[in-house]
Amino acid sequence: MRFDVLTLFPEILSGYLGQSLLKLAIERGLVTVAAYNIRDWSHDAKHHKVDDRPYGGGPGMVLMAPPVVDCVEAVRKQSPDPGHLIMLTPQGRRLTQGVVEELAQHQRLLLLCGRYEGFDERVRLLLEPDEISIGDFILGGGEVAAMTVIDAVVRLVPGVLGDERSSAEDSFSGDERLLEFAQYTRPREYRGLTVPDVLLSGDHALIAEWRRQQQIERTNDRKKGTPGHA
Ligand SMILES: C[S@@+](CC[C@H](N)C(=O)[O-])C[C@H]1O[C@@H](n2cnc3c(N)ncnc32)[C@H](O)[C@@H]1O
Numbered sequence: 001m002r003f004d005v006l007t008l009f010p011e012i013l014s015g016y017l018g019q020s021l022l023k024l025a026i027e028r029g030l031v032t033v034a035a036y037n038i039r040d041w042s043h044d045a046k047h048h049k050v051d052d053r054p055y056g057g058g059p060g061m062v063l064m065a066p067p068v069v070d071c072v073e074a075v076r077k078q079s080p081d082p083g084h085l086i087m088l089t090p091q092g093r094r095l096t097q098g099v100v101e102e103l104a105q106h107q108r109l110l111l112l113c114g115r116y117e118g119f120d121e122r123v124r125l126l127l128e129p130d131e132i133s134i135g136d137f138i139l140g141g142g143e144v145a146a147m148t149v150i151d152a153v154v155r156l157v158p159g160v161l162g163d164e165r166s167s168a169e170d171s172f173s174g175d176e177r178l179l180e181f182a183q184y185t186r187p188r189e190y191r192g193l194t195v196p197d198v199l200l201s202g203d204h205a206l207i208a209e210w211r212r213q214q215q216i217e218r219t220n221d222r223k224k225g226t227p228g229h230a
Contacts, residue, residue, distance in 0.1 A: 084110070086103075
């Protein structure tokens with residue numbers, strides 16, 4: 001699977017890409033991540049400007065359409081698969097595990113990160129991206145949101161997790177989107193709190209039943225009334 005991140009700050013990604021699961025996935029050739037600086041497509045040879053003041057007045061700067069559109073078109077051409085274009089924006093559809101599963105069906109995702117007051121509207125009108133928000137709050141830029149999408153999607157790329165069951169058992173997975181059951185590891189007793197007997201019983205059917213019950217109770221307690229949950 002290939003990710004292309006289009007940003008004004010490509011260096012933000014490097015520390016994150018060099019750690020843990022993602023680093024291993026890249027080393028094993030399961031995932032490729034490339035970052036591009038939108039500024040390289042600036043039409044201003046002298047100052048490499050990519051933003052300007054908003055028409056109609058108001059605070060802040062807006063990312064200009066020509067460098068952004070040129071950047072997306074050039075990056076798209078770098079592979080025979082033009083990819084699925086995502087614009088990170090607080091105005092997009094909310095990222096959920098269901099959306100992550102949908103995105104993981106693509107072989108190539110392009111992630112367009114905004115800054116300042118966001119993009120000139122014509123970027124959206126011309127490129128018709130899949131607009132994705134990671135929640136109803138405002139970040140300073142799209143990079144953290146892009147990394148969130150990559151992190152969540154990579155877990156679903158076959159071969160990335162040592163045991164495919166871990167993503168199938170995670171919260172929000174499966175048709176019912178239930179939360180995961182409570183997990184315990186050693187020590188058996190900690191500050192007076194003991195591991196439930198059922199988990200030490202060795203009875204797999206009983207453990208499965210207990211876990212399923214936990215999933216239902218936790219989801220009802222914590223998620224009742226939230227989108228995607230009854
Ligand atoms: C300061 S925000 C601009 C917000 C814009 N003025 C608005 O009110 O919709 C700058 C950039 O951060 C990114 N961003 C901010 N919040 C986000 C969120 N919740 N989800 C995804 N991207 C976000 C977007 O790429 C956005 O273009």
